[in-house]
Every structure is written in structure tokens, then in C-alpha cells.
Amino acid sequence: xxxxxxxxxxxxxxxxxxxxxxxxxxxxxxxxxxxxxxxxxxxxxxxxxxxxxxxxxxxxxxxxxxxxxxxxxxxxxxxxxxxxxxxxxxxxxxxxxxxxxxxxxxxxxxxxxxxxxxxxxxxx
Numbered sequence: 001x002x003x004x005x006x007x008x009x010x011x012x013x014x015x016x017x018x019x020x021x022x023x024x025x026x027x028x029x030x031x032x033x034x035x036x037x038x039x040x041x042x043x044x045x046x047x048x049x050x051x052x053x054x055x056x057x058x059x060x061x062x063x064x065x066x067x068x069x070x071x072x073x074x075x076x077x078x079x080x081x082x083x084x085x086x087x088x089x090x091x092x093x094x095x096x097x098x099x100x101x102x103x104x105x106x107x108x109x110x111x112x113x114x115x116x117x118x119x120x121x122x123x124x
Contacts, residue, residue: 003041003055017055021045029074029094038094040080042069048082050096059096070110075118083109089123 001023003016021043031037038058039051046067050059067085074080079099080092087105089112092098102121103109112123 003039003051017051017057019043019049021047024068024070025072027072027074029078035078035094040072040074042072042082042084044068046084046086048072048080048096061092061096064090064092064098070108071112073112073114075114076116077118079114079118081112081114081121083112083123089121091121 001019005013005016007013023041023043026039026041029038037053040048041051042048046065046069047060047062048064048069049057052058064082065084065086065088069082069084071083078094081089083089085108087107087109088101089103089109090098090101103123109123112121114121
């Protein structure tokens with residue numbers, strides 16, 4: 001699989017990198033004061049990767065979930081949330097360290113979104 005950068009006109013601009021595991025979702029965190037831009041990709045093997053703008057993997061969290069991570073989303077403050085087939089929603093620091101398991105259900109979770117204040121997560 002490849003990550004490709006596209007123009008706003010919909011034309012491929014450049015290949016950023018190759019990823020050996022199927023990616024099921026991704027979210028971009030823009031640069032803030034004193035921070036670099038970073039992309040989070042969730043994968044079918046239960047891992048997620050934090051990738052910089054140049055395509056270098058900054059962090060690979062290999063056993064984030066027991067099964068595929070279906071959705072990954074940055075909060076407005078830079079906290080990462082992951083949701084997966086294992087029925088869990090977990091939160092992570094910007095550096096990829098586990099903070100907590102917010103939901104531990106028995107059914108897959110397909111979508112997550114942060115509240116504007118970054119103090120709540122809606123999931124389905």
C-alpha cells in the first residue's frame with residue numbers, strides 16, 4: 001500500500017511512503033505552536049502509526065488493539081483516540097503512549113468523533 005499526496009485539483013502530486021499493513025483509516029493533525037504536522041494511520045493488524053510530513057514513521061504502536069483498528073481521530077488538543085473490532089475506544093498521547101481505555105464493549109466500533117471541547121467522544 002502507498003500513501004500518496006494529492007493536489008487540491010485531485011491530481012497525484014507525490015508518493016509519500018509505502019506501508020506494508022492495510023490501512024483502514026487516517027487523520028491529520030496540523031502543526032500548532034511548537035509542534036510539527038503528523039498523520040495517524042490505523043491498520044488491520046491492530047496497530048497504528050504516527051507519520052511525519054516527510055513520510056517517516058515517528059512511532060509504531062504494534063499492539064494497540066487485539067484486532068483491527070477501524071477508526072482513528074485526533075482531538076483538537078492533540079489527544080488521539082482509536083476504535084476497533086475489539087469493541088474498545090482508547091485514548092493516546094500525541095507521542096503514542098496509552099492514556100486510557102474509554103470504552104470496553106463487546107461489539108465493533110466503526111466511528112468516533114471528539115467534541116469541540118475535546119472532553120467527550122461520540123462513537124457508534
